[in-house]
Amino acid sequence: MTFLAIDVGNTRLKWALYDAHRPGATLLAHGAEFLDHIEKLAEGSWADLPVPQRMLGCVVAGDAAKRRVQEQMELWDVPPQWVVSSGEEAGLINGYDHPSRLGSDRWVAMIGARHHVLAQGPARPLVVVMVGTAVTVECIDAHGRFMGGLILPGHGIMLRALETGTAGLHVPTGDVRMFPTNTSDALTSGGTYAIAGAVERMVQHVIQHCGEEPACIMTGGAGWKMAPSMTRPFELVDNLIFDGLLEIASRRFAG
Numbered sequence: 001m002t003f004l005a006i007d008v009g010n011t012r013l014k015w016a017l018y019d020a021h022r023p024g025a026t027l028l029a030h031g032a033e034f035l036d037h038i039e040k041l042a043e044g045s046w047a048d049l050p051v052p053q054r055m056l057g058c059v060v061a062g063d064a065a066k067r068r069v070q071e072q073m074e075l076w077d078v079p080p081q082w083v084v085s086s087g088e089e090a091g092l093i094n095g096y097d098h099p100s101r102l103g104s105d106r107w108v109a110m111i112g113a114r115h116h117v118l119a120q121g122p123a124r125p126l127v128v129v130m131v132g133t134a135v136t137v138e139c140i141d142a143h144g145r146f147m148g149g150l151i152l153p154g155h156g157i158m159l160r161a162l163e164t165g166t167a168g169l170h171v172p173t174g175d176v177r178m179f180p181t182n183t184s185d186a187l188t189s190g191g192t193y194a195i196a197g198a199v200e201r202m203v204q205h206v207i208q209h210c211g212e213e214p215a216c217i218m219t220g221g222a223g224w225k226m227a228p229s230m231t232r233p234f235e236l237v238d239n240l241i242f243d244g245l246l247e248i249a250s251r252r253f254a255g
């Protein structure tokens with residue numbers, strides 16, 4: 001029962017085809033496209049894929065992007081299904097004031113992360129960092145309750161905001177340095193440590209509140225850029241959203 005997982009973020013669409021809709025399924029093919037290139041999928045990387053029999057996705061890039069993806073999916077017979085954040089799913093409880101307003105990518109990634117940690121040992125609190133267009137920093141307690149999370153600008157948005165809001169900050173990307181001595185390094189380091197600092201703060205909140213060190217997991221397209229600059233050990237996981245979609249699909253789709 002081939003299964004297509006799709007994650008439409010604000011910068012790129014990521015997709016993965018599996019041989020089954022259950023955790024641990026074998027990855028048959030995967031890819032990523034910038035949102036401008038969605039229209040090329042059906043004639044491009046999707047053209048020669050084994051036909052997916054089920055599909056589940058999450059989309060935070062808006063209704064127009066969702067429709068454009070669904071048009072490409074007309075290549076097959078499979079009905080598009082998109083996750084909406086709810087009060088409870090796949091063992092995770094949603095503490096958001098309005099559960100359905102939580103970004104579905106955040107919800108799905110947390111479900112993936114929770115099961116990832118449970119597979120490694122006893123339940124413990126968890127901090128999930130997703131570094132994409134925006135950065136999100138979530139806390140889940142040992143009982144699987146999402147307690148709340150931070151949203152901050154990603155690297156690209158921080159740099160663009162500084163470029164458009166000032167006269168003198170049009171410079172190439174720099175390196176992360178403890179004591180930056182040029183504009184490029186100052187901007188790159190500032191953005192990186194802003195994110196690392198916010199994450200450190202969340203970890204401290206979790207330790208204070210739960211009385212226990214959390215497991216720390218990081219994912220997202222720009223996760224590899226952040227990993228070396230974190231104040232604590234983070235496990236970098238490629239595809240938490242796909243893992244979460246597999247967990248949800250295995251519960252939703254019978255057979």
Ligand SMILES: Nc1ncnc2c1ncn2[C@@H]1O[C@H](COP(=O)(O)OP(=O)(O)O)[C@@H](O)[C@H]1O
Pocket residue numbers: 008009010011012013131132133134154155156220221222
């Ligand atoms: N090969 C790449 N293509 C696009 N973005 C990349 C790439 N490698 C790292 N990035 C970074 O990842 C971010 C996008 O990550 P992604 O997880 O695709 O975001 P989103 O889920 O919001 O679409 C970009 O802001 C960019 O800085």
Ligand SMILES: CC(C)(COP(=O)(O)O)[C@@H](O)C(=O)NCCC(=O)O
Pocket residue numbers: 009010011060101102103104105106132133134135136151
């Ligand atoms: C926070 C986000 C913009 C992250 O988007 P991304 O960086 O993955 O493209 C997205 O999850 C979103 O639009 N959330 C809705 C608001 C909320 O979660 O509170």
Ligand SMILES: [K+]
Pocket residue numbers: 008009010105130132220
């Ligand atoms: K994302």
